[in-house]
Amino acid sequence: MPRPSEPTRERIVQAASALFYNEGIRRVSVDEVAAKAGLTKRTLYYHFKSKDDLVAAYLAARDQPNLALFRKWFAEADGGLPVKVEAIFRNLARSARHPKWKGCGFLRTSAELANLPGHPAIKIGAAHKKKFEDWLRATFAEQGIADPLELARQILLLLDGSFAVVLLHRDASYMETAGEAARTLIETALKKKGQKRGEGASCIRATSFGKMGR
Amino acid sequence: MPRPSEPTRERIVQAASALFYNEGIRRVSVDEVAAKAGLTKRTLYYHFKSKDDLVAAYLAARDQPNLALFRKWFAEADGGLPVKVEAIFRNLARSARHPKWKGCGFLRTSAELANLPGHPAIKIGAAHKKKFEDWLRATFAEQGIADPLELARQILLLLDGSFAVVLLHRDASYMETAGEAARTLIETALKKKGQKRGEGASCIRATSFGKMGR
DNA sequence: TTGTGTATATTCACTGGTTAGTATACATAG
DNA sequence: CTATGTATACTAACCAGTGAATATACACAA
Secondary structure, X not given: OOOOOHHHHHHHHHHHHHHHHXXXXXXXXXXXXXXXXXOXXXXXHHHOOOHHHHHHHHHHHHHHHHHHHHHHHHHHOOOOHHHHHHHHXXXXXXXXXXXXXXXXXXXXXXXXXXXXXXXXXXXXXXXXHHHHHHHHHHHHHHOOOOOHHHHHHHHHHHHHHHHHXXXXXXXXXXXXXXXXXXXXXXXXXXXXXXXXXXXXXXXXXOOOOOOOOO | OOOOOHHHHHHHHHHHHHHHHHHOOOOOOHHHHHHHHOOOHHHHHHHOOOHHHHHHHHHHHHHHHHHHHHHHHHHHOOOXXXXXXXXXXXXXXXXXXXXXXXXXXXXXXXXXXXXXXOOHHHHHHHHHHXXXXXXXXXXXXXXXXXXXXXXXXXXXXXXXXXXXXXXHHOOOHHHHHHHHHHHHHHHHHHHHHHOOOOOOOOOOOOOOOOOOOO
């Protein structure tokens, strides 16, 4: 019975995602993915040209939903900039306490495939994190933060750091610690925003200057 | 020709370390480790009861040297507390620019073996990071920082975050960004140290209070 | 000095199982 | 009858771990 096609591909990605995230890339065989998807390995290889291709699809499928979730957590929190960013860490802590949580799929994949720097899955992971960084940067720029890219990267470092540390220690409270560090960094940046040396206030167009990022 | 014994075990760990760090745990077979060490797999299994045992030995061998290096970087930098901590990030950035650098072995192992939470290698990794955290905490406590544990954890989050991010993007400049964030956090904590609300100064025994850590 | 036993250390050859990927044939829809 | 999709059955390599034999160093006895 052919003809499902796109649903089939989707089903394979779903199966692969669950297995790769829970067990790790190299731990999971293509046979296992096929079995979980309820079809033969040969069929899987009709839709994906290799296991590497499948791994890339696994991360690609996580890209948009993941970003959307972060933005939602940010938007839903009512309060100033520090509170909204802290909300991300708070919600993340809540996720991390679920027993099946196993860290960030992008980071774990890049750690496992660190010997293959050009791997398509790693490129997808890097692009994903860059999108998040850029969204943060734009958000901070709107608020007139002096060096929005610098601050965005600092927050991202705390975020990815908390993924790594919480996974290692299985202690989600580090997420809240990261949230507090983020608040401190944002408040410091907000203070810098106000002080234009020389003349008076005039916060308008205080968007981006100072030491460059990358 | 028997009788090397301890040297042999050491040689196996050296071979395992190079391979596991460069290629990943599950990527590397016991045969490869034995071959690199210049002996038979059966001999390897005389010294280690399983591959998991070997993985644990790989991380155990990295524990002390790694901590010693961080402490050396800290001690050698002349300047105040922020400068000394930043020196760690600066030196780390230098390491990370070497082409063979592939992140933090402890973090990468915990990411790869995330499906085996009780694995001995993960316990060793967790203990390693705790030691570093505790050394930082003690160092901050000596300086009269108000909540030294909180600050130590914040710095640790930046450190491990920079491992993860730099590995993903292959851009060591994030290490320096992390160092600047660390400086901001430390300076903020140092300012808090001075202000006792109510009466006058008296910085003595201003060691630890405020919201608890863990 | 010489013979002998024993724990230590090492090797060869093997097993049972797994793995990514494929050759070939078959089924269904349009 | 031809595109698309699926399944059976296979390959060739790899992999963690083991059984059985062996070689060496050293302690001790003669």
